[in-house]
Amino acid sequence: MDPKHLFYDERHDTWCSYCGCNWSAGIEATRDHIPPRCFIDGPVEQGLQWPVVKVCRPCNSTLAGYENLLACVAAATPFGDGVSQSDKATKMMERSSKLKDRVHWIWDQWPGDHSKYDDVLRGVLKIARGHAAYWLNEPVLDEPDFAFAGAVSFVSEEYLKSFASFEDSMGVYPEIGSRAFFMTGESASQPGWIEIKKGQYEYLITWSPAVRVRVAMYCRYLLDVTWA
Ligand SMILES: [Zn+2]
Numbered sequence: 001m002d003p004k005h006l007f008y009d010e011r012h013d014t015w016c017s018y019c020g021c022n023w024s025a026g027i028e029a030t031r032d033h034i035p036p037r038c039f040i041d042g043p044v045e046q047g048l049q050w051p052v053v054k055v056c057r058p059c060n061s062t063l064a065g066y067e068n069l070l071a072c073v074a075a076a077t078p079f080g081d082g083v084s085q086s087d088k089a090t091k092m093m094e095r096s097s098k099l100k101d102r103v104h105w106i107w108d109q110w111p112g113d114h115s116k117y118d119d120v121l122r123g124v125l126k127i128a129r130g131h132a133a134y135w136l137n138e139p140v141l142d143e144p145d146f147a148f149a150g151a152v153s154f155v156s157e158e159y160l161k162s163f164a165s166f167e168d169s170m171g172v173y174p175e176i177g178s179r180a181f182f183m184t185g186e187s188a189s190q191p192g193w194i195e196i197k198k199g200q201y202e203y204l205i206t207w208s209p210a211v212r213v214r215v216a217m218y219c220r221y222l223l224d225v226t227w228a
Pocket of ligand 1: 016017018019020021055056057058059060
């Protein structure tokens with residue numbers, strides 16, 4: 001099955017995955033990689049189909065700064081030396097002292113849920129909306145019912161179990177023709193986490209009873225967004 005040739009409702013292709021604006025209003029459409037390339041260091045596996053969503057140019061440019069911030073916050077070591085685990089994040093912070101200061105400030109202030117900071121949250125929602133739009137073929141534009149961004153070491157065992165589990169989506173099927181539908185059909189025995197790059201960026205999307213996007217970065221920084 002070639003995921004590029006889906007027979008989903010093409011009307012969904014007319015909306016920006018992030019803000020829901022419609023191309024017919026004369027707004028320029030562009031494509032955005034999800035995850036953004038700044039989240040991944042080094043080469044990816046050959047043949048990887050990097051997920052791409054259609055978005056409006058204003059969203060693409062205004063949200064870029066928030067996604068850079070999130071990439072750097074996630075890559076920053078929260079303990080002690082503040083050394084980034086990502087060459088790309090390190091370079092971004094070398095180029096911008098403002099970005100670097102913000103990353104350090106966030107980790108210094110509160111190591112728990114970083115999504116309480118509006119700039120981090122915007123980056124988180126961009127990623128989550130991008131994954132949701134790609135897999136479900138429709139934009140998820142509402143405010144989320146739950147959002148979290150933070151290190152594994154600051155969450156409970158119980159939460160971590162729920163985070164890693166695919167079970168909450170079994171038994172209910174997504175829209176026929178969507179990528180999520182094919183994912184169910186093709187790999188029902190091994191549903192679950194999708195690797196963009198092992199140990200750097202893995203994600204899981206589930207759609208019932210709620211749309212939930214989970215991302216594990218560097219196996220230690222978690223993003224989690226739910227729309228009930
Ligand atoms: Zn937009």
